[in-house]
Amino acid sequence: MSGEVQSMEEEARDRSLVELGEDWILSKILKSLKPISEGRLQVGDDAVEIPSSGLLVVSGDMFFASTDAPPGMKPRQMGSKAIVSVVSDFAAKAAQPLYFIVELGLPGKMRGDEFLELWSGILEAGRDYGGEVVAGDTNxxxxxxxxxxGIGVSEKPIPRGGARPGDILAVTGMFGKTYTGLHAAFHSNLEERWRPLLDAIYNPRPRIREGLAIGRARLATASIDSSDGLEACLFELSRWSGVGFEVTDPPIDPLAREYVSAYNLDVVEAVFRGGEEYELVLTIPRESFDEAASILKGLGSRLIPIGEAKPDRSIVAWIDGKTYHLSGRGWRHFSHP
Amino acid sequence: MSGEVQSMEEEARDRSLVELGEDWILSKILKSLKPISEGRLQVGDDAVEIPSSGLLVVSGDMFFASTDAPPGMKPRQMGSKAIVSVVSDFAAKAAQPLYFIVELGLPGKMRGDEFLELWSGILEAGRDYGGEVVAGDTNxxxxxxxxxxGIGVSEKPIPRGGARPGDILAVTGMFGKTYTGLHAAFHSNLEERWRPLLDAIYNPRPRIREGLAIGRARLATASIDSSDGLEACLFELSRWSGVGFEVTDPPIDPLAREYVSAYNLDVVEAVFRGGEEYELVLTIPRESFDEAASILKGLGSRLIPIGEAKPDRSIVAWIDGKTYHLSGRGWRHFSHP
Structure with a gap:
């Protein structure tokens, strides 16, 4: 930690944003923004310029603490998660985010050092995934x-609507960790053995390298990221592509299964109706699957086949010897508790 | 009003967003988005594509009802104001907004018809100012x-830092209406005579045509929009350009002055420390002023000279025979009440 950061954090500690004032917040934000060398406007002007040619890919999301921060989430993790949810959209479309525009709303009683942590989380996550924050403001x-x-580029974005019957349905990771992790956070089940489940909700990571690699190789016919849960992903891919899915090998995370047993939860809910796993859900022609799997293996990741696209539009999953007809209900905002 | 809109509003009336659900909200949003004909991704996918070449101008803002909606503001007006504050940034930079990315956060107890009004306000304002909403989501x-x-283009954006000593300082409208309008709204002074003051806070309009015309003619050396008030504008132009200002003819709106007298308010506060007037504050070389004024006259607007840029960096205003040294304090978030 540099001396400057230390003294910034000292002046910020235990002082609220109302005490520190908007100018103080803005000075921290503006000092951290990446200048665009080709731009005719300087950092901090009313608008920012970005160089571009051809088609740009744009995606946005909003993070609200009341909905998106599980109990115990730290400001740095909130900042990071806000970026991750947008980068995950880029990953699903095989697009590289280059620029982030960030607008904050902060409560007046928030402490200055909490703001600095939140903002660091945003900046670091942006850079981790290959982009830069080029504009920021606060309210x-x-x-x-x-x-x-996020604003970025893609040689060939992967749509939601390209899945064909016979394609292999695959995911980039196991499911169930965020559902059980949320349960653990809300019920204060903080034992060390559940740490990976809690980590899944506090420190989510998007599959950007995986999405870009699959995109470059042009192997996937359809792609979506699991922000609303696996069932919602299958429903969307089905609706956009006009196919159905048979999930023969549901990607049940072993630790999540343990947790489900320990707390008598529903494994179908945990695997299909969690959300914010930020895994990719892809369809890949059968003949291309091995190549795609080997590309992800080269990145230290996995491409896990879980079933197949079918001509009729129903979505069926086999779990523990039982057949489930999935109706599309995933995690939704505005749902009754 | 079309039959479809009527029936949409009927199903929405008196039902909360929790009752209607996220899918209902999203279907209204997605149906209204402008498809990008060149795009390879369809409307509603995880990201949107925009065509571009050269430098794009990007600017964003966030509207929070607790801070940005005066008492009595309707949902449609909130949606419109959220767009206006971004378009005003484009106006100041002589840039045309083309695409808007809109992310909503809505309380569960909001009624469906209120959401529809809010969303209509967003769509209509976007189109009024030459752009289209191309992506939207809700939380x-x-x-x-x-x-x-907003994402748009500019042939030659006008920076904040180009003012030179001797330039004429000019604005596109009179000030004081939003300060007094807010006072009227908070104190329920709703008499008909104050209607224009209330209109200034409920239905603000950005000076996009004026900004674009001045930009095309390349007559302004510096430009900013008055979202934080006239004093803050002068402070920013001074800081970025390294000049000071002498305001010899403060742009005091006559009705605002009447209100100030009637309620014993401070006219300096009203004119310099209001905010959200969304007027342009420009510096223009003396020899170009008449041409610039005549261009705005051609649009049915005014370019009002209020003073001059000076070599030393102080900001001085003459009001009613008194001299005021302005320190840069404008309307700020996170200020003590």
């Missing part, structure tokens, strides 16, 4: 609110 | 939150 709001828009 | 939040990022 006063009732809760921590982080609006992120 | 649950504690208060109405509207994140808008």
């Amino acid at each position: 006063q709001a009732l809760e921590i609110s982080i609006g992120v828009v | 649950q939040a504690l208060e109405i939150s509207i994140g808008v990022v």
Whole structure:
């Protein structure tokens, strides 16, 4: 940690944003923004310029603490998660995010050092995934609110609507960790053995390298990221592609299964109706699957086949010897508790 | 109003967003998005593509009801204001907004018809100012939150830092209406005579045509929009350009002055420390002023000279025979009440 950062954090500690003032917040934000060398406007002007040619890929999301921060989530993790949810959209479309525009809403009673942590989480996550924050501003709001828009490029974005019957349905990781991790956080089940489940909700990571590699190789026919859960992904891929799915090998995370047993939860809910796993859900022609799997293996990742696309539009999963007809209900905002 | 809209509004009336559900909200949003004809991704996919070449101008802002909605503001006006604040940034930079990315945060108890009004306000304002909403999503939040990022183009954006000593300082409208309008709204002074003041806060309009015309003619050396008030504008132009300002003819709106007298308010506060007037504050070389004024006259608008840029960096205003040294304090978030 540099001396400058230390003294910044000292002046910020135990002082609220109302005490520190908007100018203080803005000075921290503006100092951290990446200048665009080709731009005719300087950092901090009313708008920012980005160089571009051809088609740009744009995606945004908003993080609200009341909905998106599980109990115990730290400001740095909130900042990171806000970026991750947008980068995950880019990953699903095989697009590289280059620029992030970040707008904050912060409560006046938030402490200055909490803001600095939150902002560091945003900046670091942006860079981790190959982009830079080029514009940022702040507003006063009732809760921590982080609006992120990413702008990037893709040689050939993978749509939701390209799955064909016979394609292999595959995912980039196991499911169930966020569902059980949330349960653990809300019920204060903080034992060390559940640490990986809690890590899944506090420190999610997007599959950007995997998405870009699959995109470059042009092996996937359809792709989506699992922000609303696996069932919602299958429903969307089905709706956009006009196919159905048979899930013969549900990607049940072993530790999540242990947790489900220990707390008498529903494994179907845990695997299919979690959400925010930020895994990719892909369809890949049968003849290309081995090549795709070997590309991801080269990245130290996995491509896990879980079933197959079918001509009729129903979605069926086999779990523990039982057959489930999935109806598309995933995690939704505005749902009854 | 079309039959479809009527029936949409009927199903929405008196039902909360929790009752209607996220899918209902999203279907209204997605149906309204402008498809990008060149895009390889369809509307509603995880990302949107925009065609581009050269430098794009990008600017964003967030609207939070707790901070940005005066008492009595309707959902449609909130949606419109969220767009206006971003378009005003484009106006100041002489840039045309083309695409808007809109992310919502909505409270679960909001009624469906209120959401529809809010969303209509967003769509209509976007089109009014030459852009289209190309991506939108919704989240649950504690208060109405509207994140808008605009993407557009400019032949030659006008920076904040180009003012030179001797330039004429000019504005596109009179000041004081929003300060007094807010006072009227908070104190329920709703008499008909104050209607234009209330209109200034409920239905703000950006000076996009004016900004684009001035930009095309390349007559302004520096430009900013008055979202944080006139004093903050002068402070920013001074800081970025390394000049000071002498304001010899403060742009005091006559009705605002009447209101100030009627309620014993401070006219300096009203004119310099209001905010969200969304007027342009420009510096223009003396020899170009008449041409610039005549261009705006051709649009049915005014370019009002209020003073001059000076070599030393102080900011001085003459009002009613008194001299005021302005220190840069404008309207700020996170300020003590």
